Amino acid sequence: MTADLVDLRSDTVTRPTPAMRRAMATAEVGDDLFGEDPTVRALEERLAGVFGFGGGLFTPSGVMANQIALRLLLDPGQELVCDSEAHVLAHEEGSPARYGGIQTRTVTGRRGLLTVPALERVLRPGNAYTIGTRAVALEQTHTRAGGTVYPVAALRAIRRLTAGAGIAVHVDGARIWNAHAATGVPLGEYGAPVADTLAVCLSKGLGAPVGSVLLTSAELLPRARSLRHGLGGGMRQSGILAAAGLHALDHHLDRIAHDHDHAALLAGVLRDAGCAVRPRETNIVLVDTPDAGAVVRRAAEEGVLVTAPGPRLVRLVTHLGVGRRDCRRAAGVLAALMGAAVPVPNEESEAA
Structure with a gap:
């Protein structure tokens, strides 16, 4: 990565x-x-x-x-x-x-x-x-x-x-x-x-x-x-x-809670941007969107990799390989593609 x-x-x-x-x-x-x-x-x-x-x-x-x-x-x-x-x-x-x-x-x-x-x-x-x-x-x-x-x-x-x-x-x-x-x-x-x-x-x-x-x-x-x-x-x-x-x-067991926090961050930014985020419980975020394939392709061009488990559904999964700063950057890219984009705070002081 x-x-x-x-x-x-x-x-x-x-x-x-x-x-x-x-x-x-x-x-x-x-x-x-x-x-x-x-x-x-x-x-x-x-x-x-x-x-x-x-x-x-x-x-x-x-x-x-x-x-x-x-x-x-x-x-x-x-x-x-x-x-x-x-x-x-x-x-x-x-x-x-x-x-x-x-x-x-x-x-x-x-x-x-x-x-x-x-x-x-x-x-x-x-x-x-x-x-x-x-x-x-x-x-x-x-x-x-x-x-x-x-x-x-x-x-x-x-x-x-x-x-x-x-x-x-x-x-x-x-x-x-x-x-x-x-x-x-x-x-x-x-x-x-x-x-x-x-x-x-x-x-x-x-x-x-x-x-x-x-x-x-x-x-x-x-x-x-x-x-x-x-x-x-x-x-x-x-x-x-x-x-x-x-x-x-x-x-690594105790740190899984951080993945959930990062998923909550993603879900919150996307929801605030007007995206159709489904209810979230753990480290998986599902977002309904008209053309999931296009979102996957365009996000990849911006350096954010996600999947489309359905033609109108995008999936994001957090893990120990991504930090809070990564998730904020990904949220900004995805908000621009799937919703009415909102400013994403620049948190250079946060650990990746």
């Missing part, structure tokens, strides 16, 4: 910090397929303890972690219920059906969040003639809805409903760190008390270069390892990568 470029396309564009690179370079390693990489084991055990699960599995990507989880919970031909804009459907290449033979059924949640009444209307017990629901997938935070947070009370209510019906729950917790930062809810309350499986990402809010961890029961962990190997996710001396995740947990 150049000094004059502000990259708000995603929180995946971060680069390892010098301290993170040192942690990676000095990591103790071994062959992970033999279960001999101590740094990988330390990462898996630490996150399993944080979220209250029996075990963890380090994977190359969040997509792989999600898909392994679904195959742990559902057999081919069984039904998964999720939000209609869920990441597991919109951004994972049809993998539930392609690799797991899993049938999906969707519900349109309010800003991506499912409720007990909505689920009660669609969950099916199944019989000899009707397929039954075997799992529900939830997303924390919800990406396509703009980083919305599941309240812990809602998660507990859904857990009670599904447990009573013998239905499992998977939580795609790619940005669960943002939910924790926004609400102050302890991470453990987002884990085993409300889910059978949980996938957490290290390469988004935490800023590691790669990797996710799937959390599950000790009983399911051997099958999870087998599925990872079959999907090509078996790694050898992967402690070099796991060390980045451990460093991020130690040094």
Whole structure:
């Protein structure tokens, strides 16, 4: 990322910090397929303890972690219920059906969040003639809805409903760190008390270069390892990568609140400029505009990178690679493109 470029396309564009690179370079390693990489084991055990699960599995990507989880919970031909804009459907290449033979059924949640009444209307017990629901997938935070947070009370209510019906729950917790930062809810309350499986990402809010961890029961962990190997996710001396995740947990978790502050700054300036900014909760800002593609192109010409998840929707994502001054500059560029531009204060004294 150049000094004059502000990259708000995603929180995946971060680069390892010098301290993170040192942690990676000095990591103790071994062959992970033999279960001999101590740094990988330390990462898996630490996150399993944080979220209250029996075990963890380090994977190359969040997509792989999600898909392994679904195959742990559902057999081919069984039904998964999720939000209609869920990441597991919109951004994972049809993998539930392609690799797991899993049938999906969707519900349109309010800003991506499912409720007990909505689920009660669609969950099916199944019989000899009707397929039954075997799992529900939830997303924390919800990406396509703009980083919305599941309240812990809602998660507990859904857990009670599904447990009573013998239905499992998977939580795609790619940005669960943002939910924790926004609400102050302890991470453990987002884990085993409300889910059978949980996938957490290290390469988004935490800023590691790669990797996710799937959390599950000790009983399911051997099958999870087998599925990872079959999907090509078996790694050898992967402690070099796991060390980045451990460093991020130690040094980057508390700073996520700054990303939320920067997103609030962006949203506020754009709203004051007359832009149609959707409600914001965490580090994702969504703005409705007549021609999102044109905004993306013209902003890039001004050194501001954003994305268009829809033809009339622009997305901005804050992360550890952009500071307050960066966000003010980006807000000025985007306000000029999407609204009645307003003067943006010059804050040369602020740290980037």
